[in-house]
Amino acid sequence: MRALLLTLALATPAQASDWFAHEFGELRAYYGDWLAVCEDLGDGPCRMVQSVIPEGGDTFFGTSRLAVHPDRDGGFRIEVFDRDMEADRVNRVIFDFGLVLVQVYEDRFATGSGDGVNVAETLSVLDPLDAGYLARLIAAEQGLTVAYFDATEFLGSATFSLRGSAAALLAVETKLAEQ
Numbered sequence: 502m503r504a505l506l507l508t509l510a511l512a513t514p515a516q517a518s519d520w521f522a523h524e525f526g527e528l529r530a531y532y533g534d535w536l537a538v539c540e541d542l543g544d545g546p547c548r549m550v551q552s553v554i555p556e557g558g559d560t561f562f563g564t565s566r567l568a569v570h571p572d573r574d575g576g577f578r579i580e581v582f583d584r585d586m587e588a589d590r591v592n593r594v595i596f597d598f599g600l601v602l603v604q605v606y607e608d609r610f611a612t613g614s615g616d617g618v619n620v621a622e623t624l625s626v627l628d629p630l631d632a633g634y635l636a637r638l639i640a641a642e643q644g645l646t647v648a649y650f651d652a653t654e655f656l657g658s659a660t661f662s663l664r665g666s667a668a669a670l671l672a673v674e675t676k677l678a679e680q
Contacts, residue, residue: 530672533665537672544680547571547673551661565659567645569636569670570615573677577632578615578625579639581647583659586622588612590656591649594624596635598642605631624649640667 520530520543528543529536539547548570554563566582581594592607605626615625626632639645640663648658 532669534662535665535669537669539676547676549669549673567661576629577636579632579635580625582623585657590651593650595648597646640670
């Protein structure tokens, strides 16, 4: 019986807080290390975000951020922010999930945010196959390191916890389906 309870506890997705209205006009809910966000009090686009905020660091931006933007049609956009990234130098990104590595080259990502805003130190995977595959791995795996390179050298990396990512993805996809 004890083994069964332990198995059930480990299989239970990260518990969430209830959705709440945020002062920015968004619905939000926390899932483990992830935040689910839907604009326009739940009627607009949704995303899930994991920010790395070192103790005593900038709590608004943090040092790095990973965002998954599902859309109503089942597509995705993935955004990676890292404070030290010189995005205009990057021509290759490796998403390292431990046993699974996904390499994305510059013809399959864009600098800045996926909505066309030129956000510094940010890359967006817009290719639907790459972004969809990455979104499902983010929901299925336990951790992720995103390493970025130029033509000849390693430029830097950012590491993210994926605890709660499956529950956050389910929550935002459910909200989008309700719209």
